[in-house]
Amino acid sequence: MLGASISKNSVLLGLFALVTAGILAVTHSGTKERIQAAERAAAARALNELVPSSRIDNDLLADTLPIPEAMWPALGLEEGEKIHRARKEDEVIAVILPAVAPDGYSGDIRLLIGVNRDGSLAGVRALSHKETAGLGDKIDLAKSDWILGFNGKSLQNPAREQWKVKKDGGAFDQFTGATITPRAVTAQVKRALEQVEQQRALLFEIPTDSANNGDSHE
Known part of the structure; x- marks a missing residue:
């Protein structure tokens, strides 16, 4: 009797474990899909802040190009990422x-930079940073409109030598009591513009044999 009882309990425990594992697997799968959908929506919103959907007729998330390794150092990247077209x-x-500005006051400042075909900036956004609240965090659009000052700027407007904060003799405002953060962002945006200028043929031209069949998309 004891053996039969133990055997029965073992079977029940095994079935319970299988059912529990199945429920957890289904829950995990559903949660993972929701998280991925939320992340995709957030990424799309960030991209469309720089290039509004009214300007384009393609899917920014789907139309990507691997960043050439030669560009990584200037963009502050340690591994391959993607450019959205x-x-x-x-x-x-x-x-x-x-792009990543490595010399913020409190470390790396991760940026998203949009550049128009004519070389002007579609916009810049700070994605993540650890800058001081009330000072360096003014690079966040939610905290200040300072970041909007890059809109429409290019390597010709202002001149290259003016791509510095005013304290350093340049054209861009710094924050009251905080110069390091805007200095780092301004310098990194300039480097990004220079990289786009150097890689213009790769980034903006579509090979004739792939223009209509999607081979240039990922």
């Missing part, structure tokens, strides 16, 4: 690329 009637009208 904005198109209108199959012409690449802008690119959006990640």
